[in-house]
Amino acid sequence: MPRYIAHLDMDAFYASVELLRYPELRGRPVVIGGGRRHQPEVLADGTRRFAVLRDYAGRGVITTATYEARALGVHSGMGLMKAAALAPDAVLLPTDFDAYRHYSRLFKAAVAEVAPVIEDRGIDEIYIDLTDVPGAQEAVGHDPMGGVRAVALAIKNNVKRATGLSCSIGVTPNKLLSKLCSDLDKPDGLTLLRPGDLATRLWPLPARRINGIGPKANEKLLGLGIRTIGELAAADPAWLVQHFGARYGAWLHEAAHGRDERPVVTYSEPVSMSRETTFERDLHARHDRELLGGIFTRLCEQVAADLTRKGYVGKTIGIKLRFDDFKTVTRDHTLDHPTADAQAIRQAAGQCLKRVDLKRRLRLLGVRVGSLRKAGEAPPLPPARTLRPAPLAAQEPAPAYTLPLFEEAPEQETGPR
Incomplete structure (x- = not known):
């Protein structure tokens, strides 16, 4: 059988969802990836005024685009400023992940x-x-x-x-x-x-079309004179192993011949859940404290909501920071007990921030919860006061400047002592 x-x-999933909401944009180049300030404006006559790429300023990237926009050279992952040079009249809409x-x-x-x-x-x-x-x-x-x-x-x-x-x-x-x-x-x-x-049908296609051949592998294949899937299929397996190693070289040979025995896996447990955001402009830990604090809290709340909706709790709380020099830093903190509580996540993530030098401006901030398990399988949650920071690694220097705003304020006691 x-x-x-x-x-x-x-x-064009995200863009197609937006066209259901704004049918007047059908047939026009539309880019998804703007922020809240790019929400369409409803005019007095009931029509809508849309933001366009030519007016965009910032460092956001395209999440997706309609096929009309793609025909102009615009694609997912491209910077919005670069896309504005290619398609200045394309409509810009904010993302709506809900x-x-x-x-x-x-x-x-x-x-x-x-x-x-x-x-x-x-x-x-x-x-x-x-x-x-x-x-x-x-x-x-x-x-x-x-x-x-x-x-x-x-x-x-x-x-x-x-x-x-x-x-x-x-x-x-x-x-x-x-x-x-x-x-x-x-x-x-x-x-x-x-x-x-x-x-x-498939052997004339570029080898990079195979899912699993990334940019680096494709560049190496091109350097070896292999452009198409057919040319890859004709290559000697031993030669592929010589240039790409035993495991990947053997896989390249099998993939080019269309062989894949992986089953359809109907369910797998997630390892972690995370939320992150890239800022429209670089933010400074001291000068943009209030804005960063609000973003930080919202990310923690969003991760907590994701965990609750899907029925998970996690013990490992992590942060991800990307600075204006594109250096990315991550820190993790493991709790004694798993949680899906936004306040506990925020408090633990704040402990992670104490271990990061925040002198440089930030372009991205993320929060992650790992070591997941089903909520029903977890032991009872401990009181919040049991949360404590993980010890610093011996080789890790103390940060020169941290962001106090990200830390939880002390709990206010009420009633008689």
């Missing part, structure tokens, strides 16, 4: 109504095992894959009905090929890889 694995990828998570839950529930064996790979993509879905193994006329095509179309239609959004699906014998194929006919695509299609 053939194995049918699908990879479903929502089309809305994106809502639509993520909707589309996954819609898929599960047709095919329940799903591996969650993020907010906008999943793997689906279609092998045992009723009708998937049936031929339609002279098409042996007609049944699985009908199942994939039913999934696409269900997602459209539930969300108003389109998705692209690749169906192949394994996850590696399906991930590659879901991107071939975007947007609103459906790509089925038939036996014998590997050489004609």
